[in-house]
Amino acid sequence: MASKSHPEPLPARTTLFQQKDGKTYRIPALIYISDGQTFLAFAEERSTPCDSDAKVLVMKRRSLQNGSLQISKGRNQARLCYVTSTDYGQNWSQLTDLTNQVIGDEICNWATFAVGPGHGIQMKSGRLIIPAYVYYIHCRCFPFNFLHKVRPHALSFYSDDCGVTWQMGEKIPMESCECEMAEIIDHTDQSHLYCNARSTCGHRVEALSESSGAAFDNPHVAKKLVEPRHGCQGSVLSFPVPEPSDESDTKTWLLYSHPTNKKKRKDLGVYLNKSPLKTSGWGQPWIVHKGPSGYSDLTQCEEQFACLMECGEKSETEEIAFVEFKLKYLLWDLLKE
Secondary structure, three states: OOOOOOOOOOOOOEEEEEOEOOEEEEEEEEEEEOOOOEEEEEEEEEOOOOHHHEEEEEEOOOEEEOOOOOEEOOEEOOOOEEOOOOOOOOOOOOOEEOHHHHHHHHHHHEEEEEEOOOOOEEOOOOOEEEEEEEEEEEEEEOOOOEEEEEEEEEEEEEEOOOOOOOEEOOOOOOOOOOEEEEEEEEOOOOEEEEEEEOOOOOEEEEEEEOOOOOOOEEEEEEEEEEOOOOOOOOEEEEEEOOOOOOOOOEOEEEEEEEEOOOOOOEEEEEEEEOOOOOOOOEOOOEEEEEEEEEEEEEEEEOOEEEEEEEEOOOOOOOEEEEEEEOOHHHHHHHHHO
C-alpha cells in the first residue's frame, strides 16, 4: 500500500547505529522519559544480521550484556529477565531472572520465547504490560522428542505492583508472533488493551483484551495492515485525542509503524487510527523512509512523536535511524482520502 503525495518532505533522519567493522545493529527499542526529557534508544549488536549472532544489547550511552535466543533439541534456551535504571539510563542494576517464578513448568511446552520487540506500557490503572510471544509446542514426536508442531502465539506479562511481582497472561489462540500493545480509553473511561501482532498470512493480527492483558478476545486479521511474505515486526502507540469531540468514539487514538510494501520490507510508513475500537479504522500510511526498512519502535515526546527504525539504501540492516514528526502530517493524509 503506498501513500499519496505529501506536502512535507521525508522527516530528517539521524543515524544512531550503523553497520560497520563486522557489527550489525538490529531490533530497535525507543522510550522517552519526560521527567528527564531524555530518549533512550536500544538495539542488539550482532556479528551478523542473523538472530543467533546477537551479542549485546547496546544503548546510546552504554552497553548491557544480553544472550541470544535459540531453539536447541526441543528445549527452550531463553530466559525472562530485567534490569532497571533510576537515573535515566546512566547506570543499571544487576540482572534479575524471573523465568522460574513467572513461567514455571509451563516453559517445558515452549520451544522458545521473547518479549516485544519494542516497548512495554503502563496502563492508567498502574498495571505494567510487557508484550511477548512464545513458540508453543503443540505436538512432539516421541520417543525422540522431536518438535512436530510448533506455532507462535502472542501474550503479555503483567505486574500490578510496579514490577515487584509478575504474572503471565493467556496465549492469543490465533497464530501471532512479535507484538506490541496499547491502551485504548473509550468515552466511558473504560480501558481496552489492544494487541497488534506479526503474522505470515499477509496481514497483521489484532486482538482486544477486556481483562488488561490476562486474556485476549476475538483475534482477527487486519485487512488494512499488510505484511510482507514472512511478516515483520511493527510498533503501536496510543495517545490522547488532541481535540476531544463527540465525533470521536474514544479518548485515545493509535499510531502504527511498519513497512508498507506487501512483498518486501520497504517504505516504512506510519498509520493513524482515529476509531481504534473498529477493525476498519486505519487510514493510509505516511511514508517516513522510502526504501528498505524493517523493525521500528514509536514513542511520544511532548507534542511530537518519534520513531526508531531499521533502514538503508540497499538493505534494512544497514542502520538504525531516529526521526521525529508531528501528528498534522498524518491528519493531512486522512483529509486526502
